[in-house]
Amino acid sequence: MNAKRSDHLATGLIYTFVAIVVLILFGLIGYILVSGVPHLSWHFLTTPSKAFAAGGGIRDQLFNSLYLLILTLIISFPIALGAGIYLAEYAPDNWVTSVMRTAIEVLSSLPSVVVGLFGYLLFVIQFQMGFSILAGAIALTFFNLPLLTRNIETSLSAVPNLQREAGIALGLSSWKTTTGIILPAAVPGILTGVILSAGRVFGEAAALIYTAGQSAPVLNYGNWNAFDPNSFLNPLRPAETLAVHIWKVNAEGIVPDIDAVSNGTAAVLIIVILIFNISARMLGNRLYNKLTSSK
């Protein structure tokens, strides 16, 4: 049986490819963790970084990364959701839509540094935001929008038409059908998009160097007044993230423990992303079950 043999062959091939990929991924993550985890300590996580002496930590960078992620999602998620709904549910199949789609894809291929400079000249200088988390979040929105929009659109389109028809048949408006039936069913797919784009936020450096800046001024974590320049909540203060910190330490760092700081930070980044992914997934599953009453 020829078909059977090629079936076996193909299966074997696919398993081999997967094995290779798994090997690479494990090697990579293992490499980062093995070289980084030994440098981790409570002290490392809770002290501010140092300019030239050994023993600096990453307290502010860690917080900045998380804060930046939240701000970016607040800005980009609603827009992407609206756009995704438009593309999946309302968009007519004509050249305008097709141009829109192409434009979104082009947006995602812009090199970070170009977006960074655009953000710098427009937001930091022109709109006088200064080097700030907000400017950084807006710049990151440029990367996130295409990914998120695309993802939301695909997840919405993947929901069977049957569900739409059922909604309409029940007399619901198409908006109600979309938000009440289609959207909940698409939650897991949308979540993947959010997680992927969150990863991009954590990992981005080039665009942030020119927008959120590369210095981490001393923060006061007891100051809840978001207007105060010292406050950790102020969206208008410059903020160096973990990824930028790694870049900076390796490019121009003169601390004697560059390797420790750089590898340690990388390990922290991986662990943070892991925690974020797992908790987002758990939350998403719960949300999915609740919204679709599948349990």
Add this chain to the structure above:
Amino acid sequence: MDEIKDRLLKPSKATHEDQRGKFISYLSIGLIAVLVISILVFITIHGLAMFTQNGMKISDFLFKTDWNPGKKLIGALPMIVTSFGVTLLSALIATPFAIAVALFMTEFAPKRGAKFLQVIIELLVGIPSVIYGLIGLAIVVPAVRTIYGGTGFGILAGAIVLFVMVLPTITSLTVDSLKAVPRHYRQASLALGATRWQTIYKVILRAATPGILTAVVFGMARAFGEALAVQMVIGNAAMLPQNLTSPSATLTSQLTMGIGNTIMGTLPNNALWSLALLLLIMSLVFNLVVKLIARKGRIK
């Protein structure tokens, strides 16, 4: 009676809501359009400045090979060739792996395997370029040097690093498009007595082709625009690559390296913006080409 008539003739609450909802979604897409247009206009204006203000020739820019804007040499061909080289090579390596992993996750996978792989892949997206670059410098470059000789810096090293970087993007988007293939396609095929591989090859992959191509474009776009990681392993020598292991420079690496050292409004700075414009136009072309392929490959 009139009251009822009025109520029936007036738009209902649901209609209002519907309109408002539509408005929100139109607003969002409009906002994205504004963003895209503003950044396109911005880059185009800056990118054309070299030709309009400094009087450089576009043909020199595209076809000459000497790059030293400080001395009015603006041949960008080496960077164009290298950028294409690394992007195509990395996509070429990554695509089969990505499709294999995606198939494994959707068609073969025990549920747990798929979930596990997904977490790992999402993890990879979050690793900063700098780290890929550093690992490339520590492992890939020496490996290439030992195996192929030369300095180890070059297109090959760049493509290997990019391969790992674009793998998650291509894989996760491919998974989405495979999942979007309706289940009854599979059932119909299997019911006809097709083996799993026949179903995958003749039905699922065919149905998912446009989606997979989009995934590849997204991956290539990422590879094309990637700067920090490539910059560390490509060698950054603005020379036409002699082979896969000779130091060369991509559009992005040249852009990132030079932008902080040049003065706004001068020729060297404008030349870098022209590189950015070129980058933009080329990713546009990529998109269009793939759109054409996708249209042809669509099942009727």
Add this chain to the structure above:
Amino acid sequence: MKRSITIALSLLTLLIIVTGCGNKQSQSKKMTIVGSTALQPLVEQVASEYSEKNQDISITVQGGGSGTGLSQVQTGAVLIGNSDVFASQADGIDADKLVDHEVAVVGIVPVVNPKIGVKNLTMQQLQDIFTGKITNWKSVGGKNEEIIVINRAQGSGTRITFEQSVLGKKTAVKSQEQDSNGTVQQIVGSTPGAISYVSFSYVNNKIQPLSIDGVKPNVTNVTTNAWKIWSYEHMYTRKNPGTEVDKFLKYIQSHEVQSKLVKQLGYISIHDMKVSKDANNHVSK
């Protein structure tokens, strides 16, 4: 779902309003400094000490490169622009409109991969290597190994200084380029046959610093100009930048900062210099 969209949108609006208000409030006491990544750590450190002493002022220090620093101070977008090069050395900058404040001196040293076995070169040999005349380490007394030149990015301050002092008017050979001290340090340390140059503070045990004509690269030799490859770190302002800026610049040039922080960060104090240099590389006592 719709409610969450509304909430998010209103949050966004709020954020934008916050931005508008926040600006007006804090402009009076804010000082932004942009430019050279090499100078950034020093200025950052000084700024944080300075703001501890002067609570009412908040200083933001960012990198972005010398070119960015000079462009932005020229257009008035920032108050101070950090630069590794003289403003007159940069095309497109009107140096007459800017005021130079030299805040530190940095020495630059050629470095090679330690396995080459070369520890000293003549100035002529160094020039020949970087112009591509000598291509094998054998010719200068090292191993039989091809020379791999790693230059710095075009227009970078370190490269301008190096080429001015070593190459004179000659053009460097086309070669690999890197854009930071850190990367150069790593690549030279791991690539057989590599040669490049870094600031003094980036020399570590994985790379071999070279003496030139028997002169060792150290602080004393820089202060007397016996070691020729060095440059100033500049902080440029526009004319009459205001008392706050003047006070800060005075502080960074003060003996207190120069004798402590400047040295700790691996620079050379401007007060230790026995010679001075102008933009055309003329040295005077």
